[in-house]
Amino acid sequence: MIEVLWHGRGGQGAFTAARLLGAAASLAEGAHALAFPSFGPERRGAPMRAFTKLSDRPIGDRSAIVRADYVVYLDDTLLGEGWDRELKANGVVLVNSTRTFADDRIISLDADGISAAVLGRPIPNTAFLGALSVLCDRIGLDDVKQAIHQYMPKKLHEKNIAIVEAAREALAGAASSSRTPQGLAAGASDPVAFDSGCAAAPAARVEGALGAASRMDGVRIPALRDGALDPAEFAHTTCFEAGYLVAKNAGWRNMRPVIDAGACTGCLQCYLYCPDGAVYKAPSDSQPAARADVAASAAVRADVDNRATVPAQSAVAVDYDFCKGCGVCVTVCRFGAIAMVAERGESEGGAR
Template identity: 60%
Template sequence: MIEVLWHGRGGQGAFTAARLLGAAASLAEGTYALAFPSFGPERRGAPMRAFTKVDAAPIGDRSAVEQADYVVYLDETLLVPGWEKELKPGGVVLVNSTRDASSFRDGRIVPIDADGISSAVLGRPIPNTVFLGALCTLDNALTRENVEEAIRGYMPAKLHAKNIAIVAAAVEAATAAVKAAQASAPAGAATTGQAEPAGEPAARDAGSPRDAGAGAACALALAPDVARRLVQPGPRSDVHIPALSDEALDPAVFARTTCFRAGHLVAKNAGWRNLRPVINRDVCTMCLQCEFHCPDGTIYRTSDDAGQAVAVDLDFCKGCGVCAKVCRFGAIDMVSEQAAASALASLAAIDEKEACVR
């Protein structure tokens, strides 16, 4: 039996991809497939899982896949230490990432810029069908022709041409990515089981910045004025910002269970946000439409030496973008979390350097 475990966030199409994979595989004569999801009651953006099983006999086991031949991460932030426990011997991890394969230091991890491929074709990052094309290059049981037939059979007609184009682009990208992953893996890395924690390169030159390649790309993604706006004014003394009961919840833990003690303050955002709102005070008119429409009440009024302002409680903002949509003055930019983290790190380094000079 071939088993595929999909990790994604609500709205990324992980279950759709799992179903399409099963449909494509079952088109081959004498092949049976089963696909099903696993998710809790949370909103769009919350971590979830989906599963695909393919076999030459009818499949009666509907239990969750604990160890898979292929593990697919539609969101890189879900790839956390311990990922190798979900992988069968000889298995492969596919991850939606712009990082070089060498930064993972493990030949089993194959990064593919699925957001980039899908954005180029669809105009927005919907990475699910990219990995259908990638799986075609990894497993002989799945053909590109059958994947395209499944797309035509199970997706709306208006989506056929673009998703078939995505699959074609993904086949080419995955072929190159697999070669790069195998070439960059240290000797024995893929068989020892002593893999590096996900997201952490195994070795860095002394004094070199952490993940310099990805960091540089993120820093360039933000203009200097936008980067400076990431630093918000603090709340007024009369504004109560709720305190957390616990530290941030690991998204991988949240994806497996939703049984936690009562109170939404137990979890810090649970890793849901991919984009964060950044407010331009020079453009903001303090109309407060963003505060009024925020579904989670995370926008609050504050002030500093520069005067009145609004700020965002990033502990609980889920990055839905409603505030940016309702702002008629274009005072709110939605910035990727990766770019924001890189820019904030750069600003902190600059401030530290200036403090040392003084």
């Protein structure tokens, strides 16, 4: 089984890409695919995951992918410590970035740039369909085009196919045997041989592990209560850790608001409309601090490396510890005093 793990943010189209990949890979006779997302009630910009499983037999395992043949990051701010723990042996990481990474398992693709050139705004998902059609022999360009025609609105066909072709061109020559998981050769039809290259359990081990689980065309389907899937482990693989949404930056943001103190008039509309209270009244000689914990002392504030430095003339500032980068403050500012800038550090080298 070939497994693809997608990391994205709400609104980037990770699940759409997962579905299109599954559709493209299942067009051939005898091919099967399964695509599903993992997200909660978070708003646009929140981290989410999607999964695509490809096989030449019916897929009964609907649990989240823990280790994948391909891990795709639609936003490079999501690529952090421990990224290699999600990767199988000989696996490949694809990341939407212009950065250069020291680890040759990571392939950069400027999906934002490619999609922005075609669509006028960065929507990176379909660029990675083109990349995967180069790297994985089970997915062809014609299959991707057909999936786009079948599952996307007609008005989006031409431009998204152009994005796919541009991504393929950008990635030309990147695929090699050292970067392609084993068992992906075109025409592979034996289920055991096909699965063995992707670290899947042989049939005998699956039989022993699943016990009396239900069947579907000879393929056992694990269930939470039959011992094959421990509920605690299932929850761990499908949910983010507790506290994820209250940590600094909370993993939400790929753009941050920056206030031009000279243009700020002190109207406080950004302060009033911020849905998370991340915009606060800045202290000044004539205006007491609205938040005593923020203005307690310069030393305390210096310890919080993410928090904005407040010029004397500023009426407001942003607490980046809890700002989610939604851009509401930019929308309501009538004086152009706030701009969204990229969170990512393009000058950093290597995987973080």
